[in-house]
Amino acid sequence: MDELLDRYGPERIWAATVAILVAGITAAALLFPQRVYVDLIWQYYWGPVVADAHGWSCITWAGGEQVHCQNAPADAGPTASPGYTFVSYAGYIPTLLLLLIGISFLLDRLELERYRAGFYGLFPFMLFGGALRVVEDTNVAAYRETGELALGLPWVGVLISPLIYFTVFFIALLALVTSVWLDRNNYVSGYEYPLFGIGTGLLAITLAYLGYRAATEPYATFHPALLATILVGATVTTVITWLAINQFAPDINSGTRFMGVIVIWAHAIDGVANVAGLDWATVFGLPANLVPKHPINEAIVTYTGVVLPESVTSVTGTAWPFLLVKLVAAVVVVTLFNDEIFEESPQFAYLLMIAVVAVGLGPGTRDMLRATFGV
Incomplete structure (x- = not known):
């Protein structure tokens, strides 16, 4: 193991591990769609997201139609409900660990020293994440009122837990890299200022969207x-x-x-x-x-x-x-x-x-x- 680390380095090994896992899961889903995609990926990962998007307590596969359990025939296949299970945790926890390792490598590459400034710069993104989740809550309210999703699937899925955590993370990551680049090229006096500004701007846009819905639609x-x-x-x-x-x-x-x-x-x-x-x-x-x-x-x-x-x-x-x-x-x-x-x-x-x-x-x-x- 030490020889492998010395030869390729931890970053390359991490990247190769992620690539192999993604390729392996994709190949398995294509080769065994019922066993891997429907019975595992859909039932424990994507199905709960679709159910949450509609505000349903239960959803069934139904040959790919994905309908409420009350409207499905007896042989409709696996069902899913919003929330987490031991199986979903078994997938999300290793994914989170891999992500944290990748974050560590990125921070080393960026050579950040003023971490406290970064903490304050990222503060608006924490508000933004919560506000973005309310966009999906508004989407559910729209579906209950009109029978139609204001924001359709699969796009609204990235606003639903746990996918929203990855969504906000990658947005914040892009903002951080951009802010560090601006700082290193002397466009700003500190990376925390554009970072805070980007987060505040995203929060303002999200609040404006929610305000627009409240002003123009009966369900908000x-x-x-x-x-x-x-x-x-x-x-x-x-x-x-x-x-x-x-x-x-x-x-x-x-x-x-x-x-x-x-x-x-x-x-x-x-x-x-x-x-x-x-x-x-x-x-x-x-x-x-x-x-x-x-x-x-x-x-x-x-x-x-x-x-x-x-x-x-x-x-x-x-x-x-x-x-x-x-x-x-x-x-x-x-x-x-x-x-x-x-x-x-x-x-x-x-x-x-x-x-x-x-x-x-x-x-x-x-x-x-x-x-x-x-x-």
Whole structure:
């Protein structure tokens, strides 16, 4: 193995591995379409995406017609549902690991040194990812209202989890490479400025699209008071949490510094958006409260309703523990990222920081904008 690494280098071996896997899976799907494509790729990977795009809980292959399970004959073939399975995880996790290895090689090639600047430059992309997911939620609302997808398949598939993560990643990667090129050629004074600008521009375009749908279509609406409440609530919660940290345990933020504020705010957005959307959306003019889109949210809401009496939940709602969970998790993360981690492995530490913020801000932005646009 060492001889192989010395002879070809880790980057070439990684590229060859990816190429062999892609070629092998493609060849197997062409040679054995039923066994490989229908029974494996479609059932566990593409079928759930198609079901999610239509807002269906179940979809069946039906000879390639891909129809709702209720409308399919008994011998329609395999079925699929939105979400993940052990089989899909078995494919996505190795893919993610290969992707992370490739990112590491790319960062080495780019020879980035100012990782903290890159963290701030990538911040709008985390908002953009959540907003882009709401475009697909609007697509589902359009299908329910009109029977037609505003954005058709397969293109809308890249806006659905987990494919949307790859979509946003490659867009951010292209923006990063472009920004570094501008910096190295002295067009800008730092790569973080065009990177932040590109992300902000993409976010603005996405929000403009959602606003256009809300202004012109009956299946989407606009509730600015709800948006303002979530932003203010998350910001106030973050300030209180950060002041408490500085007062009682200032060493917690010695490593992350201001990045810690962003971590807490990102998860506060997710928490407050869930509380507002799941329990109080009707107060802001929506016809009904939203329903949880993630298993953790759903479990917390369910167990809160079981543990607390109705006389309490009718006043407090059932989603508020999710906000506490998100805040505690964010503070724990800030605590773990001390000075030593950033000094020993800065590249790895900043990648993890970006992932931590994205995990909170991506779903949080989606939940906030789902409630804001009533989809």
